[in-house]
Amino acid sequence: MEAEAAKFIGAGLACLGMGGAALGLGRIFGDFLTGALRNPSAADGQFGRLILGFAVTEALGIFSLLVALLLLFAV
Secondary structure, eight states: OOHHHHHHHHHHHHTHHHHHHHHHHHHHHHHHHHHHHHOGGGHHHHHHHHHHHHHHHHHHHHHHHHHHHHHHHOO
């Protein structure tokens, strides 16, 4: 296998992390919405945790994109 082909395969595999982050974001917001509809009085207390979960999940997706770009364009 050529080195350039392996680089493209590695970058494609690194991009799978972005799909995982998208699934995680959907899960986080879906579960928050379900909980907020069941108990609206507790939704305000959980909003900070929702934003923290969003930030961490999005950071992992961006890190995955960064790894893919480094694999593609690094020396």
